[in-house]
Amino acid sequence: MTIFIPTPLRPYAAGKDAVEADATTVAGALEALTLDYPDLRKHLFTGEGKVRAFVNLYLNDEDVRYLPAKEATGVTASDTLSIIPSIAGGD
Amino acid sequence: MSDPDAKPASTLRMSRTVYEQIRAHGEETYPHECCGALLGHATAAGWQVESAIRAGNTRTDSAHNRYEIAPLELVKIERKARKQGLGIAGFYHSHPDHPAQWSQTDFADAHWLGCSYVITEVAQGTAAVTHSFRLAGSTEEDKRFENEAIVVEDGKNS
Numbered sequence: 001m002t003i004f005i006p007t008p009l010r011p012y013a014a015g016k017d018a019v020e021a022d023a024t025t026v027a028g029a030l031e032a033l034t035l036d037y038p039d040l041r042k043h044l045f046t047g048e049g050k051v052r053a054f055v056n057l058y059l060n061d062e063d064v065r066y067l068p069a070k071e072a073t074g075v076t077a078s079d080t081l082s083i084i085p086s087i088a089g090g091d
Numbered sequence: 092m093s094d095p096d097a098k099p100a101s102t103l104r105m106s107r108t109v110y111e112q113i114r115a116h117g118e119e120t121y122p123h124e125c126c127g128a129l130l131g132h133a134t135a136a137g138w139q140v141e142s143a144i145r146a147g148n149t150r151t152d153s154a155h156n157r158y159e160i161a162p163l164e165l166v167k168i169e170r171k172a173r174k175q176g177l178g179i180a181g182f183y184h185s186h187p188d189h190p191a192q193w194s195q196t197d198f199a200d201a202h203w204l205g206c207s208y209v210i211t212e213v214a215q216g217t218a219a220v221t222h223s224f225r226l227a228g229s230t231e232e233d234k235r236f237e238n239e240a241i242v243v244e245d246g247k248n249s
Contacts, residue, residue, distance in 0.1 A: 004169065007179045008204040008226075017173065042230060052231070054202045056162040063162065082166045087182055089197035089208075090124060090150070090157035091189040 101137035114218035117185030123154035131180035138180035181207030
């Protein structure tokens, strides 16, 4: 599958905007990604190994948080995973 | 934390057209906050913005002082940017009747390290000051906003 890397994380993925990962689940894809690019780990996961609260994961157009199997959801080679940190604020 | 008087550490460049689009968006949504994404190229001095993409503010519960862009909308904006060979350079939002300085909420909710956060004060419906802040640092734990100079390029289309 293809994992799209957002602008702020590209310096930790050798400058790439997309990375191919050979995996069968979303969690497996993240594991493969962070094995290849270990510096990404602290940006994506908390110390306890959970995906950071502000990091949104979209499998194609679906928010992984709301998929029944969440990160255990199966993936195929044609799927895309977008990593999108949240955007919010206010005065 | 950034010192409001500190010398700008980087430069955000954009055409007059894009600059005015950002400010006009804030006037249109007043008294609510507007928000959107900035697409562009990275340069050694900072981002060169090529276009501003409007986004919806999902914080309809408190739109006068909060904004949020739906992640799926951002996924789609990024896909479009990628096809154009551009990246997400940063984001913009407005502060209705509030100074163009980042707030604690802006800082706590800023996660795009290396990107520019543009804020326009909209005073009584009219765009006033526009400032940019670059989210510097290398991790969530050492992030900070740094003042950034906005260079508006006259005579350059889009």
